[in-house]
């Protein structure tokens with residue numbers, strides 16, 4: 001079996017709730033449970049593909065990891081340190097080591113800054129190089145992402161979508177991080193450019209021994225890119241496994257639904273897909289999460305227990321865990337003995 005390597009990141013029951021605006025005559029505000037008890041770990045050089053439909057909480061989880069948001073509850077450890085407990089100085093070191101690439105480079109780059117000014121900022125904040133050295137470093141960062149040095153003086157308005165995303169990737173690499181959160185890094189780009197940016201990210205992963213949390217809607221892309229895949233639904237992880245196991249035997253009915261709805265080109269690809277599972281309904285609102293298993297109103301394999309009890313995550317085989325009553329006999333037995 002492949003050696004998993006050093007543990008980089010550990011999430012334990014991480015939650016991020018957003019308070020709902022209080023209505024004037026209705027005092028009870030309530031919460032949007034955007035991330036609702038997420039547990040997983042990422043090893044060095046892993047690429048964990050985090051896949052889910054819109055609104056499932058992927059970006060909120062990514063932003064919570066890089067401390068744009070503070071978690072409502074739970075523990076996040078990075079390189080052995082609980083980042084909820086580190087002091088200001090250590091937090092700066094943490095931010096240097098974990099960076100994020102956003103979905104839309106058009107809005108993540110400041111239109112009033114040249115490429116040089118954009119790349120200079122993280123170097124200044126973290127006191128990396130100075131004077132001539134800094135310029136040399138910026139030139140080197142541009143070359144690493146495949147842009148010539150003349151781009152230093154350009155403003156974002158003079159760049160294509162793909163070039164802007166290359167600058168955003170260079171900015172994320174400026175502090176020499178070991179971990180990148182990639183929040184749908186290609187979904188705002190033309191299809192013709194998407195593949196080039198994916199190839200660049202994979203080359204950088206290998207060259208700098210990086211670890212990625214790769215957030216995406218595109219499950220089929222993860223077959224070739226990720227080392228592990230996690231499926232998120234209404235704030236929770238419902239299945240996680242190493243990529244080969246995940247695609248060889250997808251277990252959760254939601255995963256099966258997502259996989260069976262992937263468009264394919266060849267008959268050979270069609271045979272790789274699980275039997276057709278009809279996609280039913282829309283993702284419910286995270287303000288009003290269904291009782292029990294939150295997927296039960298859309299599930300083709302719904303049982304009585306599903307609307308009553310939220311299933312636990314169960315490791316069905318090594319590294320392959322699923323949150324579904326179909327795989328947790330003990331819970332069903334416990335429920336029937338209570339007479340419910």
Ligand SMILES: Nc1ncnc2c1ncn2[C@@H]1O[C@H](COP(=O)(O)OP(=O)(O)OP(=O)(O)O)[C@@H](O)[C@H]1O
Pocket residue numbers: 018032033034052053054055056057058059060061217286
């Ligand atoms: N700052 C915020 N304040 C209140 N609610 C928020 C905030 N950010 C996100 N949400 C809500 O949390 C839920 C999860 O949103 P999030 O953006 O994390 O989903 P996502 O999986 O990234 O979706 P997409 O694929 O569309 O990017 C959504 O219902 C969203 O409306």
Ligand SMILES: [Mg+2]
Pocket residue numbers: 058059060
């Ligand atoms: Mg998002």
